[in-house]
Amino acid sequence: DTGVSQNPRHKITKRGQNVTFRCDPISEHNRLYWYRQTLGQGPEFLTYFQNEAQLEKSRLLSDRFSAERPKGSFSTLEIQRTEQGDSAMYLCASSPGTSGGAAYNEQFFGPGTRLTVL
């Protein structure tokens, strides 16, 4: 399968625990994005990477959230001291994105990681 993959697909944790999600983008895609989707809402942008550089972070990304893409391939999203309000679907997407132009803005989404904080 050459699509975007995310692990785990589901995570249940207790409030106050730390969790880490992984995203593997489509091979050779330079841009990688994280979105959060809460119930009844559309996805909301969290952050994105161009290769290993984190270029943009939303105000939604509190200091308890950290994302990395150490080698410009896979990415991890860590949430420290989880709160019940963190319960959501976390979506990862990737795009070719090496330069401007219409085709490079198309983002391909993974299946998501559903987080439940008890």
Next chain:
Amino acid sequence: AQSVTQLDSQVPVFEEAPVELRCNYSSSVSVYLFWYVQYPNQGLQLLLKYLSGSTLVKGINGFEAEFNKSQTSFHLRKPSVHISDTAEYFCAVIPNSGYSTLTFGKGTMLLVSP
């Protein structure tokens, strides 16, 4: 900044009937427009996109959408729906300048019944 409004949170329809899901957007810059579909507990799948050229765009699964710049709309249509079209549909925009953040609407749940 951009914003997307999907006017209907839920659209019930009978199988083989036509359907239109409405989307309006607001932006101070030119944008590209997208429709995504999300099946339960799955990620988003691109249905179709408008980048430039003809304002009538055809996508997968028999869906099409028409870009209307004067009305800032990008409504999604299908002439005859199937049970399998039951899903959540999201309209999204992105500036065509190179800044890469998609802005989504809140979604429209399409419920197709026999």
